[in-house]
Amino acid sequence: MASGVTLAALAVGAVWLAAMSSGTLWHLAPPSPVPSPLPAAVPSPLAPDSAVLACPILEASGVEEPAGWLGAAAAATLCERARVLLGGSTARTLVPAELLSIPRPHADAYPVDPYAGPEARVRSLEAARRRAAAYVDGTVVLEPSRSFRLTLALRAADGSELASSVGRASALYEAVRNAMDPWVAAGLLPKAPRLDEAVADFSRARTVDAALDALDLTLAMTHNAGGLRQECARFEARGGGLAEMGPGERFRCAYTLGEPAPEVALPPASAAPSPGELAGRARVDLMMRRAVDPSVMAELQGLYDREPSAWGRSILATTISCLLPSPEDERGTEMKTRAMEMAFSAVQAEPKNPIGEWCAPWVQLVAVTHGTRSAVSALQGMRAWMPWEAYGWLFEDVEPGKAEPPGQEARKRALTFARRAYVLSPLDMNVTDTLVDRLLQDGARQEARGVALAVARGSHAPHKVGSELLLVRVDASEARIGAALERARRAMVISPDDSGFVRVQRLQIAWRALELALVLGREREVADLIIARFLDAGSPPLEGTHFSVPLHIAAVCARASREVSRGCFGRLRPLRARFPEGELPNTEDFITGAERYARGDTMGAALAWRPLLQEPGPFVEVLGDAMVATYERTGAPEEARLLEEAIPDDSQALNGASLKTVREAERAARRGDRERAVELAQRVIRAWSVADAPIPAVESMRRLVAKLEYRSR
Incomplete structure (x- = not known):
C-alpha cells in the first residue's frame, strides 16, 4: 500500500516519539x-x-x-x-x-x-x-x-x-x-x-540476491524515512531477475513517490504458467491496470486447493482475497466475506510471509476486516508477528458498535502506537496524517504543526501536498476554520503533474474541505465544487487504491445540490469498477442508501443502511449525521442512538466542539435534560464564537440556551 491501506477494505487509501514534539526534520543518517x-x-x-x-x-x-x-x-x-x-x-x-x-x-x-x-x-x-x-x-x-x-x-x-x-x-x-x-x-x-523451490516460484526471484533486493524494497516502503528513491534506484540498477514482478515494482515505486507511471511491459506469459507466475501476474494486473480476469480467479482457486506448500498457499490466498471484491459482482457481499476468509487463510498458512505488495497477507487482512468484529485480533496479530510493519501500529483496534467511546487509556495507547508507526516510517503520509489526527485529539496542536512543517521539507511531491493536508487540520483545530477551508480549496486543485498517490491526497484534502464546509453551512457549494474537479468529464482519473475513496465520493454526491447529486451517483457506479480492491463489505448498501437519502427517500435510505448497523464505523465516519437523521425521522431512535455513538468525537480537531456536540445538545433538550443541554450548547458557543468565520451552529446554540433558561424561570 502506498499509503496504502486502509487497506482493500482498506486497500486505500504509510510515528512517534515524545521527543518528536519539536517537529524536527527527519534527517537522513550518513x-x-x-x-x-x-x-x-x-x-x-x-x-x-x-x-x-x-x-x-x-x-x-x-x-x-x-x-x-x-x-x-x-x-x-x-x-x-x-x-x-x-x-x-x-x-x-x-x-x-x-x-x-x-x-x-x-x-x-x-x-x-x-x-x-x-x-x-x-x-x-x-x-x-x-x-x-x-x-x-x-x-x-x-x-x-x-x-x-x-x-x-x-x-x-x-x-x-x-x-x-x-x-x-x-x-x-x-x-x-x-x-x-x-x-x-x-x-x-x-x-x-539457491532459493527454496516454492519461495522462488511465488516471489518470482531466480536468485537469492534478487529475492533479497525485492524484500529490501518492500522494507523501504514500510520504513519510509527519506531513502525510498535511492532504494528504488538500487533495485533498478541491480537488474531484475523477478520476471513480471520487476515491472510491477517499478510501477509501485513511481506511485509511492508521486511520479508518473513508467512505461512498463510485462514479459510474455509462459505457455504453461506456474502457480507463482499466475498469482504474480494477477497482482500486477490489479496494481497497474485495475484489471481482474474472472478465468484467472477460478484457476487461482483451484491452485490454492492443490498447493502443497504453506508459502504457496499463503500467496495464493492473499492474491485471491485481493482480487475478490468487485462492485460489479451480483454476489458482492458473499464475495467480500470470501475475501475475508481467504485473507485469514493467508496469514494462517504462513504468518511470517511479507510478500504480496499491496496485497501482502497481514496488510490485506487488516484491510478487509476494518470496521468488523475481527479487526481487533487482526491488528494485534499483525503487531505480534510483524512488529516492523508501520501500519500494524497505525490503525486503531476498536470494537465496532461499542456502547461507550474509547476511554482515556485507549486514546493514550492509540497515540503511543501512532508514534511508533512514525518512528518506523516518518515520511509515509498515511502515518503522518493519523499521527496529526491523534495529536489534535490530545490537544497537542503545536506538536502537530511541527510534524506538518517537517513533512513539507521532504523531497517528493507527496510530502509537499501532504503537508498542506496536515496544515488544514491544524488551522481548523485553532478555530481558523474559514482559513482552513480556503487553504483546502487551493490545495485540492489537481495539477497536470500529479500522479500516483498525490491524486489520492488531493481527494483527501477535498474531503477535509467538505467537513469544514459542513460546519460553516456551505456543504452544497463545496460538494458541487469537488464533483466538478474530480468527477466531471475531463477530470483527471481518480485513484481508488484506498478503501475510503468510494465511501468519500458517495458522501460527496449525497451532500451536493439535487441535480449535481443525481449526475454524481450516475458517474460513481461505473467508476467503482476501476478500483475493485478499494472497497469494504457493505459498500454497495452504503452507496444505495446515500443515493436514496440525497433524493429525499428517507424510508428507502433507512432500509438500505440497515445491514450497516452491526458494524457502522467506517460509514458513519463519512455520512454519520445523515444516517442518524434518517433513523430519527423514520421513528427508530435506538438505531439513531447506536449510529450516533459510533461517530468519532472530533471536537478537539475543531477547537473543542463538533457537529456531534450540537446534535447531543439538541437531543438533551428534547428529552428534558436542561443541565446537559446547556452545558453542551455553551461548549459549542465557547469553541466556535471565536472562529474566523460565522458558524450557524453558534446562533442556534445561543437560541437553545435562551429558550431553556426562559423555561426554567
Whole structure:
C-alpha cells in the first residue's frame, strides 16, 4: 500500500516519539562505512541446511517506554532478511513471536503490547539459546539525529560470540542491512546457493540476491524515512531477475513517490504458467491496470486447493482475497466475506510471509476486516508477528458498535502506537496524517504543526501536498476554520503533474474541505465544487487504491445540490469498477442508501443502511449525521442512538466542539435534560464564537440556551 491501506477494505487509501514534539526534520543518517569482511575463523553453525537462526528481542532505547516493540521490530527485520539469505524457508529462522510462543492465527485475542515488559526480552533470549544453532543479540538505539544505530553480536547456541558489527542509517531496515553485511561477507551468515523451490516460484526471484533486493524494497516502503528513491534506484540498477514482478515494482515505486507511471511491459506469459507466475501476474494486473480476469480467479482457486506448500498457499490466498471484491459482482457481499476468509487463510498458512505488495497477507487482512468484529485480533496479530510493519501500529483496534467511546487509556495507547508507526516510517503520509489526527485529539496542536512543517521539507511531491493536508487540520483545530477551508480549496486543485498517490491526497484534502464546509453551512457549494474537479468529464482519473475513496465520493454526491447529486451517483457506479480492491463489505448498501437519502427517500435510505448497523464505523465516519437523521425521522431512535455513538468525537480537531456536540445538545433538550443541554450548547458557543468565520451552529446554540433558561424561570 502506498499509503496504502486502509487497506482493500482498506486497500486505500504509510510515528512517534515524545521527543518528536519539536517537529524536527527527519534527517537522513550518513550511511555506515563499508565494513571490512570479518575473518571466518570457524565454520558457521548456520551452514547446515537444517540450522536455525533465532532473533530474540534486542535491547532498545531512544524511544518512548516501553521500548521492547522497537527491539522486536529490529530483530524481526533482521530475521526476515536472514530467511532469504538462508534460502527462503521460514523454518530457518525464529522471530520474536515464535520465541515467545505467541499464538499463530487465528487467535481470538493477542497481547495488546506483546513486547512491552522487560521479561519479554529475557524469555526470548532463553528460547533462542534452547531452540537455535545461532542467535543475534545486541541493542538498537534511535539517536537524537533520528538515525538508528544497531550494535549486534552473532552468537552460537552456547552464548559464545562469533562476530560483532554496527549498522547505522535513517531507516531501520537499512541499519539492519549495514550490520548484517559483514557477517554475510565472512560466510558466518551463509548465502544459500539457491532459493527454496516454492519461495522462488511465488516471489518470482531466480536468485537469492534478487529475492533479497525485492524484500529490501518492500522494507523501504514500510520504513519510509527519506531513502525510498535511492532504494528504488538500487533495485533498478541491480537488474531484475523477478520476471513480471520487476515491472510491477517499478510501477509501485513511481506511485509511492508521486511520479508518473513508467512505461512498463510485462514479459510474455509462459505457455504453461506456474502457480507463482499466475498469482504474480494477477497482482500486477490489479496494481497497474485495475484489471481482474474472472478465468484467472477460478484457476487461482483451484491452485490454492492443490498447493502443497504453506508459502504457496499463503500467496495464493492473499492474491485471491485481493482480487475478490468487485462492485460489479451480483454476489458482492458473499464475495467480500470470501475475501475475508481467504485473507485469514493467508496469514494462517504462513504468518511470517511479507510478500504480496499491496496485497501482502497481514496488510490485506487488516484491510478487509476494518470496521468488523475481527479487526481487533487482526491488528494485534499483525503487531505480534510483524512488529516492523508501520501500519500494524497505525490503525486503531476498536470494537465496532461499542456502547461507550474509547476511554482515556485507549486514546493514550492509540497515540503511543501512532508514534511508533512514525518512528518506523516518518515520511509515509498515511502515518503522518493519523499521527496529526491523534495529536489534535490530545490537544497537542503545536506538536502537530511541527510534524506538518517537517513533512513539507521532504523531497517528493507527496510530502509537499501532504503537508498542506496536515496544515488544514491544524488551522481548523485553532478555530481558523474559514482559513482552513480556503487553504483546502487551493490545495485540492489537481495539477497536470500529479500522479500516483498525490491524486489520492488531493481527494483527501477535498474531503477535509467538505467537513469544514459542513460546519460553516456551505456543504452544497463545496460538494458541487469537488464533483466538478474530480468527477466531471475531463477530470483527471481518480485513484481508488484506498478503501475510503468510494465511501468519500458517495458522501460527496449525497451532500451536493439535487441535480449535481443525481449526475454524481450516475458517474460513481461505473467508476467503482476501476478500483475493485478499494472497497469494504457493505459498500454497495452504503452507496444505495446515500443515493436514496440525497433524493429525499428517507424510508428507502433507512432500509438500505440497515445491514450497516452491526458494524457502522467506517460509514458513519463519512455520512454519520445523515444516517442518524434518517433513523430519527423514520421513528427508530435506538438505531439513531447506536449510529450516533459510533461517530468519532472530533471536537478537539475543531477547537473543542463538533457537529456531534450540537446534535447531543439538541437531543438533551428534547428529552428534558436542561443541565446537559446547556452545558453542551455553551461548549459549542465557547469553541466556535471565536472562529474566523460565522458558524450557524453558534446562533442556534445561543437560541437553545435562551429558550431553556426562559423555561426554567
